[in-house]
Amino acid sequence: MCQIVYNPNYKKYNLGDTHPFNPIRVEMTLDLINKLGYLKKPLKPESIAPDLLYEIHEPSYVDVVEKVSNGEILKEAENYGLGNLDNPIVKGMAEGARNQTGGTLFAAKLLLGNKAKKVLQFGGGFHHAHRNLAAGFCLYNDIALAIKEMTKAGWHVAYLDLDVHHCDGVQEIFYSDDKVMTISLHESGEYLFPGTGWIHELGRGLGRSLKLNLPLEPFTEGDSYLDVLNGVVVPALSWFRPDALVVQAGTDAHFSDPLADLMLTTQDFERIYRRVVELADQFCNGRALFTLGGGYSLTAAPRIWAILYLIMFGYKVPDKIPQNFRKQWGEKISQNIPEYFHDPEHAFKPIPRKEKIVELNHELIQRMMDAVVADWL
């Protein structure tokens, strides 16, 4: 009962050759799975009309995004976070964003209609998009739209964000919502974008103690990451008992990522994904929707997302990357594609502060439990 969702029109969300959010990451992932011989035919979602986005975004914001994307020049665009390094104005970007948003919404409907128990959407994950602000490579908040679709049907939804950046857009949209629990593991905002995601941000009103933030120390490694994941996510899900789990599976917590400083290896990602699938089975009626997200190392992201796919479909992660894949894409991106699927042992130099980092992260578990204990009765 696993399905994958993808439409080649996702590629229209292309912010330029030098922009980190490059559609080639998804193409490489699909081709890697294909060359392994494991690629199932994706279900092809339709794009959505702009007015469907009013569920999440201010109409005036959608209007400006659509217009500048069609080539109109609007002075107010910069007030909406458009036209800068992270969110440049590129022709057709609104359509591309709607194509991917349509995919995430379609994936939610597959779960709602009991057409699938697990869905992997090969796009989306735009967790920094706010009601009326583009930010952090994101225009339209596909995740929020999909979650809203599920809560409108009466479901409780847990959202788990594995991207290295805090999910500020999703959190804000559901900050007072009692049907949605958001859990974000991210590198602390002490300098990193977007600067939010502190442990004291717990939700408002009926949504209180349903918005959980686990800001990890820079240079956190896999064991410590899993320690925090198990320490908080397990009690959270077992208490909240959602009807479905939505996961933003950004891969930028990998040690080679150029934009952040967490130190996960592919082996760590494999352990994390296996654990998350287990948790979905145990506490979320077996339903899980995975989207992609950040992840800007072209040699790491495709391997990690392929691992997620292989785990969902019950395949073993093979030892080696197919030779023809390495040759073809290595030439195309002018980088050496690793020979093996998994990172080498001792992939990076030992982290000097490791002991302190482990200790600080471990403290987060108790601090979080202390903060929510009164509400989790």
Added chain:
Amino acid sequence: MLIREIMNKNITTITPDMKLSEAYSLMNEKRIRHLPVIKGDKLIGMVTDRDLRLATSKLAQHPFDPASAVQNIMSHPVKTIYPSDPIELAAQLMREMKIGCLPVVEASKLVGIVTSTDLLDALLLLTGINRPSGRLDVRLPNRSGELARLTNLIAQRNVNINSILTYPEKDENIRLVLRVGTMEIKVLAEALCNSGFKVIWPIHISCVK
């Protein structure tokens, strides 16, 4: 940033003959700590929750009766500030007088109130944390043109600066805390280091020993 931009315009005032117990209930009900005392349309005093608690405490040498009038315990004359004053003036005054609030007066009429909480809100706004952004801390030599060189480099990358805070260090240097609207903050910090800027935060990219 001026007082009129941050002041509270919905003011709850009382008259000098109000009982201490009534003033206490009013503070609880409105969840406020400061009550300006008005006679006619003139501001004649100020009562805080601390004034009330100290005046009526059993530990006081001569505790006031809850039924006595606030005019017996109010602070006066009152320190005030104008709507057109800069907020730093309010901070200086409150710090020097060790008080938590300043009534705002224009043409002898009470038009607003500023408390330490409003100043904290102003500080949050000044730090630029209200918009998604990353944080940079840079040490600059205290001479003309350095800040321009820095902001130029950031502008060339088409990165928006949400806020700049500066403060003097003990020596002749100036410290700069910037919030910049980009995911590529690590890349930006490295580029600034390479252009000779002393980046202090993020600490692991820092080019300062």
